[in-house]
Amino acid sequence: MDANHEGLAPASILVAAGRQPRVPGAGVNAPLELSSTYIADGPVNYARGGNPTWTAFEEVLGALEGGSALVFSSGMAAIAAALSLASGGSVIVAPTHAYSGTGLILNSLEKARRVIVRRVDISDTAAVIAALEGANLLWAESPTNPMLEIADLPRIFEAAHSVGAIALCDNTFATPLVQQPLSMGADVVVHSVTKYLAGHSDVVLGATVTAHTDRGRKIQSALAQHRLIHGAIAGPMETWLALRGMRTMHLRVERSSANAAELAARLQIHPGVERVRYPGFGSIIAIDVHGGSAGAETVAAQVRLWTHATSLGGVESLIERRRRHSSEASTVPDNLLRLSVGVEDIEDLWRDLAAALTHVSPSH
Numbered sequence: 432m433d434a435n436h437e438g439l440a441p442a443s444i445l446v447a448a449g450r451q452p453r454v455p456g457a458g459v460n461a462p463l464e465l466s467s468t469y470i471a472d473g474p475v476n477y478a479r480g481g482n483p484t485w486t487a488f489e490e491v492l493g494a495l496e497g498g499s500a501l502v503f504s505s506g507m508a509a510i511a512a513a514l515s516l517a518s519g520g521s522v523i524v525a526p527t528h529a530y531s532g533t534g535l536i537l538n539s540l541e542k543a544r545r546v547i548v549r550r551v552d553i554s555d556t557a558a559v560i561a562a563l564e565g566a567n568l569l570w571a572e573s574p575t576n577p578m579l580e581i582a583d584l585p586r587i588f589e590a591a592h593s594v595g596a597i598a599l600c601d602n603t604f605a606t607p608l609v610q611q612p613l614s615m616g617a618d619v620v621v622h623s624v625t626k627y628l629a630g631h632s633d634v635v636l637g638a639t640v641t642a643h644t645d646r647g648r649k650i651q652s653a654l655a656q657h658r659l660i661h662g663a664i665a666g667p668m669e670t671w672l673a674l675r676g677m678r679t680m681h682l683r684v685e686r687s688s689a690n691a692a693e694l695a696a697r698l699q700i701h702p703g704v705e706r707v708r709y710p711g712f713g714s715i716i717a718i719d720v721h722g723g724s725a726g727a728e729t730v731a732a733q734v735r736l737w738t739h740a741t742s743l744g745g746v747e748s749l750i751e752r753r754r755r756h757s758s759e760a761s762t763v764p765d766n767l768l769r770l771s772v773g774v775e776d777i778e779d780l781w782r783d784l785a786a787a788l789t790h791v792s793p794s795h
């Protein structure tokens with residue numbers, strides 16, 4: 432495969448990377464390779480260690496993020512692999528409002544006395560820098576899920592490096608189209624590929640991407656070894672579907688972001704909405720609605736085009752009250768609805784959402 436995508440824009444990388452060599456008769460797409468073992472003496476001998484479909488996917492994601500990618504069986508498998516970089520007794524600085532699964536795994540590592548976790552408001556740069564004293568790993572997420580707080584990534588990555596800590600970023604929400612943490616100084620990026628990268632709510636998959644630096648290369652081999660010996664490997668079919676979904680990510684994200692910007696502006700003046708959280712980019716909006724948790728559940732139950740479901744980043748618009756999950760941080764408001772805006776027609780989305788919101792409008 433042609434691995435030289437330097438100088439290409441993300442849209443071109445998404446379409447052109449991870450293809451077959453251009454020899455007459457070759458398929459234009461990467462093969463879906465369903466073999467557990469390979470004829471001896473090749474580069475890979477057993478499929479827990481490698482697969483051509485992984486390689487194609489990893490080439491696209493690596494080129495997009497500007498690093499080396501590894502595909503994992505889920506976002507959580509990638510997160511667990513990344514947390515294995517923190518040796519026993521490590522101090523980890525993490526956002527109070529990290530993704531709830533990240534919160535759960537940090538809690539369990541803490542409970543088992545494997546690590547010490549310092550939770551901070553990741554948007555409070557001074558607090559992050561203060562917490563980094565003596566830390567071994569900075570876990571950043573920006574925007575955060577679901578509060579959409581924004582971190583000053585270059586500043587906090589630099590502060591992490593100044594104390595010798597690994598700088599990590601969960602880039603699921605922003606996508607590499609909006610921000611490339613490795614170019615801002617991160618050592619490693621994690622993704623839930625399940626979300627925007629795959630984009631069609633049909634696979635669960637994850638990935639890590641490491642920087643082209645000495646530290647990044649060391650991390651890369653530790654993560655590859657973790658994947659091999661813990662067996663957190665992606666199915667070739669899921670990987671192939673994710674690669675196919677990624678070919679149009681720029682188009683999907685462009686449309687869903689435009690839809691989200693318009694919806695955020697309209698929600699700002701809707702009487703049923705107390706507060707709109709929207710960072711000014713991306714396709715996720717969080718709204719605090721009138722009527723408390725019951726009001727929020729009513730809105731989620733009333734929509735017809737939107738779907739009441741967890742997750743995000745697919746072509747279809749989803750809505751969910753996050754606090755219905757006991758794993759969600761208690762500082763997330765009870766009446767907060769997370770909206771994952773899809774690529775449907777904006778007027779249809781608005782009509783449906785506005786109608787559901789009339790049930791919690793004060794005049795109702």
Ligand SMILES: *Cc1c(COP(=O)(O)O)cnc(C)c1O
Nearest residue numbers: 505506507530576603623625636
């Ligand atoms: C969904 C999500 C994850 C977990 O990924 P899975 O693919 O569900 O295992 C991690 N981080 C963020 C920000 C997410 O939204």
